[in-house]
Amino acid sequence: MKPYKTALFDFDGVIADTEPVYDIFWNEMVKKYGISTPDFAHVIKGQTMPRIMEIYLAGYSEEIKQDILRESLEYEEQMPLPAMPGSLEFIRLLKENGVQTGLVTSSDQKKTDRAFLSLDMKGLFDTVVTAGRITKGKPDPMCYLLAASDLHISPKDCVVFEDSFAGIQAGTAAGMRVIALATTNPCEALQGKACKVIPNFENMGIEDYRAMTE
Numbered sequence: 001m002k003p004y005k006t007a008l009f010d011f012d013g014v015i016a017d018t019e020p021v022y023d024i025f026w027n028e029m030v031k032k033y034g035i036s037t038p039d040f041a042h043v044i045k046g047q048t049m050p051r052i053m054e055i056y057l058a059g060y061s062e063e064i065k066q067d068i069l070r071e072s073l074e075y076e077e078q079m080p081l082p083a084m085p086g087s088l089e090f091i092r093l094l095k096e097n098g099v100q101t102g103l104v105t106s107s108d109q110k111k112t113d114r115a116f117l118s119l120d121m122k123g124l125f126d127t128v129v130t131a132g133r134i135t136k137g138k139p140d141p142m143c144y145l146l147a148a149s150d151l152h153i154s155p156k157d158c159v160v161f162e163d164s165f166a167g168i169q170a171g172t173a174a175g176m177r178v179i180a181l182a183t184t185n186p187c188e189a190l191q192g193k194a195c196k197v198i199p200n201f202e203n204m205g206i207e208d209y210r211a212m213t214e
Contacts, residue, residue, distance in 0.1 A: 004099045004206075005159045005177070005213045007091075008147050009125075010046070011105035013163035013184040015087045016115065018079065019045065025075050033064055045184060046164030048106040048137035076111045081118050084183060086201035090209075091124050097206050102127040102147040104160075106137055127151055139169035144176060159213045168194050179212055 013019040026041035037043060037056055044052050049072065053065050094101055103125045105112060112130050116122055127150035129143050136142040148155045160171030163184040171178040172194075180194035181201075190197045196212055198204075 006100040008102040008160045010162045017082045017084045019184045046166035048131045051137035090201035104129045138166040141174035144174040
């Protein structure tokens with residue numbers, strides 16, 4: 001029997017049900033600073049703050065960009081980090097069955113550290129890639145290639161769990177098998193963009209994982 005592929009997980013919208021919380025923040029920023037990009041909160045999902053600043057807020061003053069950055073950091077310090085249904089149980093099941101795992105997130109180290117404490121994630125991942133290590137954010141594949149390099153494995157031996165279009169593009173561009181979770185985008189919108197679409201990790205067993213990754 002072949003060994004299970006390495007599992008790489010995004011955080012927001014995959015492990016933690018935080019995307020609706022971020023929507024509240026970014027919709028407020030749109031109103032406060034007059035951000036003109038349509039559906040801004042949805043468009044930027046999965047992307048690092050430097051990329052958001054560079055791509056979507058390039059025309060705004062440095063003062064406004066710094067204000068948004070400051071408010072974002074303050075918001076992340078107190079925002080709730082509820083677990084996505086079944087996510088932690090699923091990752092623990094993989095670890096119990098000898099599957100290598102990695103956390104690949106556009107969040108910064110401070111938020112990630114808080115998540116490890118509040119969700120009791122210590123020991124769940126063999127590598128962690130956060131925004132501080134990423135110079136080219138999703139949809140660039142850099143973050144996922146870093147995780148594969150950390151674990152000394154080929155990208156083709158990795159499966160990525162993602163919810164955002166940018167994250168799905170990143171995993172695909174890295175040459176990895178991508179499983180999309182319909183937690184942020186509807187199932188119909190994800191069809192054809194990933195190898196498989198699932199609602200969440202509830203009631204997932206190890207054989208379900210093998211079936212998804214082969």
